[in-house]
Amino acid sequence: MNTSKIILLLMSLSFFAFKTLKTNPAVLFLNALNNEQKSKALLDFNDPLKDKWHYLPHSMFVREGISIKELQHEQKQLLFNLLQTSLSKSGYNKTRKIIDLENVLAKISGDPVYRDSEKYYATFYGNPATDKIWSWSFEGHHISLNFTISGKKTSFSPRFFGSNPATITTGKRKGERTLYKEDDLALKLINTFSKDQKQQASLKNRTFKDIYTKNKSKVKALKTTGISFKDLNKEQQKELLQLITVHIAYMPEEKAANKLNKIKEEGLDAIHFSWSGAYQVNKPHYYRIQGKSFVAEFDNLQNNAKHIHVVWRDFNGDFGRDLIREHYEKVPH
Known part of the structure; x- marks a missing residue:
C-alpha cells in the first residue's frame, strides 16, 4: 500500500x-x-x-x-x-x-x-x-x-432491581407490579413440579431475609443446591429458560441473545434452580438460578411479601473484570 x-x-x-x-x-x-x-x-x-x-x-x-x-x-x-x-x-x-x-x-x-x-x-x-x-x-x-x-x-x-411496594395499592398506578415477570414465571414453574422435584429444589432449613449475595463486590460460585436442569421435563426446561431470559432482558436485544447463547454453550445441565418459602404470590418466597458463570436471585420477603429484590451476578464478569483482564492482555500498560 x-x-x-x-x-x-x-x-x-x-x-x-x-x-x-x-x-x-x-x-x-x-x-x-x-x-x-x-x-x-x-x-x-x-x-x-x-x-x-x-x-x-x-x-x-x-x-x-x-x-x-x-x-x-x-x-x-x-x-x-x-x-x-x-x-x-x-x-x-x-x-x-x-x-x-x-x-x-x-x-x-x-x-x-x-x-x-x-x-x-x-x-x-x-x-x-x-x-x-x-x-x-x-x-x-x-x-x-x-x-x-x-x-x-x-x-x-452486577445488576440490581427492587420494587417497593411489590404491588401498588393506591394512586394512578394502582395494581401495577413492576417486577411481576420475574415473580410470576418462577411461581408458574415451581407449581408444575412434582412433590419429589419440589424436595430437590428446596433450600432446606434455610430462612432468607434478603438476597444471599448481598452487595458484595465479588461473588464466587455458591454451593450447588436445588434441582438440576436435566432433572426437569421438556416443558419445565423451556419455562426455566424463559425465566433466565427475563432476568437478562434488561440488556439490549443483541447483547441479551449473546448472553443466553453463552449460557447454553456452558452447558444447560450445569444450571440449578432452588426455592425457599411459599408457592404463591404475595406470600414470602425466594429463588435462585445458578449456572457455571452466573447466579440470579429473587426474593419477596420483606413487608409481608410486598417488597422485591432481584440481582444478577457474573462470577468472572462483575464490574467488567473479564473485559479488563482481556484489555490488559492485549494492550501494554
Whole structure:
C-alpha cells in the first residue's frame, strides 16, 4: 500500500472515530456538564469506589457521582438518553418505573426528603471520549446498573432491581407490579413440579431475609443446591429458560441473545434452580438460578411479601473484570 493510500485510510479512520464520539451518548452527556459537575461525575478508571455498590436509599448509603437533582433539564434528558441506549426497552422502562416508586413511597410515608426520586447518581470511571476501556454506573434506591465498555463489548453486571411496594395499592398506578415477570414465571414453574422435584429444589432449613449475595463486590460460585436442569421435563426446561431470559432482558436485544447463547454453550445441565418459602404470590418466597458463570436471585420477603429484590451476578464478569483482564492482555500498560 502506497503512502497516499495509507494517509487516506488513517484520515477515514480518524473521521469515523470523531463521528462516533460526536454521537456517543456518554460523551454527549459529559460534554453538557460544567467543570464542577464533570469533576463530580468523572473519576479515575481505577478509583476504589468503582467496585462498591448498594441498593439502599440515598440517605443510608453515600454515593459518588452526580445526582439527577443536580442536573439541568437538558442534562437530565441526555442522561436518560444514555440509559435508554444502554438498556433494552423493557430494561429502561423498568428503571424509570422503579425510580417513580420513590414518589409512591413519598406519598405513603409523607417524607419526600427521604424518598427522593432525583437522588439517583451517575458516575463515570475513565473517560469515554479518550479511553479504550471505561465504566459507568447508575445507582440509587433499588437500582444498581454497572456497565464496563471495551470497544464493542459491554459488561452489564452486577445488576440490581427492587420494587417497593411489590404491588401498588393506591394512586394512578394502582395494581401495577413492576417486577411481576420475574415473580410470576418462577411461581408458574415451581407449581408444575412434582412433590419429589419440589424436595430437590428446596433450600432446606434455610430462612432468607434478603438476597444471599448481598452487595458484595465479588461473588464466587455458591454451593450447588436445588434441582438440576436435566432433572426437569421438556416443558419445565423451556419455562426455566424463559425465566433466565427475563432476568437478562434488561440488556439490549443483541447483547441479551449473546448472553443466553453463552449460557447454553456452558452447558444447560450445569444450571440449578432452588426455592425457599411459599408457592404463591404475595406470600414470602425466594429463588435462585445458578449456572457455571452466573447466579440470579429473587426474593419477596420483606413487608409481608410486598417488597422485591432481584440481582444478577457474573462470577468472572462483575464490574467488567473479564473485559479488563482481556484489555490488559492485549494492550501494554
